[in-house]
Amino acid sequence: MGTKLGDIIRAETITLNDLAGRELAVDAFNTLYQFLSGIRQPDGTPLMDRSGQVTSHLSGLFYRNVNLLESGIRPVYVFDGKAPQLKADEVKRRREIRKAAYKTWEKAKAEGRIEDARKAGQASSRLTSDMIEESKNLLTALGIPVIQAPSEGEALAAQMAREGFVWASASQDNDSLLYNCPRMIRNLSISGRRKVARSKAYKTVHPEVIDLDLNLKLLGITREQLVDIAILIGTDYNEKVPRVGPKTALKLVKQYGSLEKIESEKGMELRFPYEEIRELFLNPPTLKIEKLKWPDPEPDAIKRILCTEHDFGEDRVQSTLNRLFKALEELHGSTKQSALSDFF
Secondary structure (H helix, E strand, O other): OOOOOOOOOOOEEOOHHHHOOOEEEEEHHHHHHHHHHHOEOOOOOEOEOOOOOEOHHHHHHHHHHHHHHHOOOEEEEEEOOOOOHHHHHHHHHHHHHHHHHHHHHHHHHHOOOHHHHHHHHHHOOOOOHHHHHHHHHHHHHOOOOEEEOOOOHHHHHHHHHHOOOOOEEEOOOOHHHHOOOOEEEEOOOOOEEEEOOOOOOEEEEOOEEEEHHHHHHHHOOOHHHHHHHHHHHOEOOEOOOOOOOHHHHHHHHHHHOOHHHHHHHHOOOOOOOHHHHHHHHHOOOOOOOOOOOOOOOOHHHHHHHHHHOOOOOHHHHHHHHHHHHHHHHHHHHHHHHHHHOOOO
8 A cells, every 4th residue: 555645745757668678676465466456357367377377477567678678678576575563453454454345346236336346456456475486487588586585675676776776666656765775667558558548539648757765855854754754644654643644644754754753742642563563664674685786587487387387378478578589689688699599
């Protein structure tokens, strides 16, 4: 879910071409849930193979990442590790929402309420351990690095951006900023033409970049104060303070300086361990990162995962791979030719 800072954060619209030559740390779970939610039939049924296994995530990973690689973007996917104990209630809440949405989806689909079924189907998206494992295998076959975070993936992606291993992190959640990510990319995996809910109209979604230091300067606050604002409006570790939105939270933090003073001087009771929550954002677990490498994709492994194991159309997969290798040759020159001669 993340923290809803949108009303006070400024983003700059960009294109994929603006990211050419950049390395990006992608929040894997966030992206996989986008694919599981968005890549569905009109009645909300996810893509499946002949045996009934969901393949929406694999379809999204394959075709979207080929587009990124074609554009000269080098992604690295960061997977969540063990969630902090403070997130247990939020994890349980999300699980219950998905279960309720699944029942709603089945009922709406049976009654022919297609739009209601589609929305409920999206909300019922569930990421299993098998999906995670096969996603890692497909990314590795595509030549895309995979990193396992010790805890929250967004925190490690932010660390990688700070240390210069990547130019920015890519996620839909503003939590990346709370973890001190210098740049955050939104809409990397959902850019393009999208249907407007309950309408026949379409809108174009563009990638956006958010610069942390620029936003802190514009808001007149420190990163620590941004974290306090987030805590007031709700995070994955606590519920929001009633009747406090981003603009009100900003006003309170600028007036009083910190949550401690908001409690002591304003008399606002904060019924959650905000010191511990703040510490999770300011000092999350870190990982020693080795040099990142993007090896050549392995077409045989890709086709085995997609076509042999999950019934993807071989002609379309092959055509997409042809595009990918042609783009890689153009990007990297003739040095790829000998390595790719067997493929062609």
